[in-house]
Amino acid sequence: MTDHTTEHLTIVSHPLVQHKLSIMRDKNTSTASFRRLLREISLLLAYEVTRNLPLTTRRIDTPMMAMDAPAIEGKKLALVSILRAGNGLMDGILELIPAARVGFLGMYRDPETLLPVQYYCKVPENLDERLTIAVDPMLATGNSSVAAIDLLKEKGAKNIIFLCLLASPEGVARMKAAHPDVPIVTASLDSHLDDHGYIVPGLGDAGDRMFGTK
């Protein structure tokens, strides 16, 4: 299976990603398994989202000779987790790129209006010099994702990728309208949103399932 890619949206259709996602969707999957699978999927998604990271070189000695070996400039990367569910996706990427700078945006969705409310913001300096990967498992209405990207741009970020586990067509359209310059990487584009702004078929509330809060 090949990845479905448009300029704005990449759906990572790798069988391992899809298999793990199906187990996560199952309502009988335990919190412990959900969390482990999310970590595993985040490693696989990290592979896709970092595909075009610029490489520098580092002088090393192999047992045979000296060489200028390719190396990622981890310090040029900022990972920004949209709390709280973003943390589950971020952990795996950080394992792969431990030198990345890390930020947090606290956003919650007002259950009545479905509009985002910001309660925390701490992001690395010099975002304008970094690739900024914003992570949130669920791109649902797109309201909080658009607000998060608004904020990152206010803080100077120019080169942003949005990484999520599931996306709704409504959320993708909203992001594309507000931030056409921000590519989205996801494991699935689901059918639609329900009346409460939940993704269908989805996996329920990602934060609750990850942290066992319901």
Ligand code: URA
């Ligand atoms: N947030 C979630 O956790 N799940 C959804 O389906 C939508 C938003």
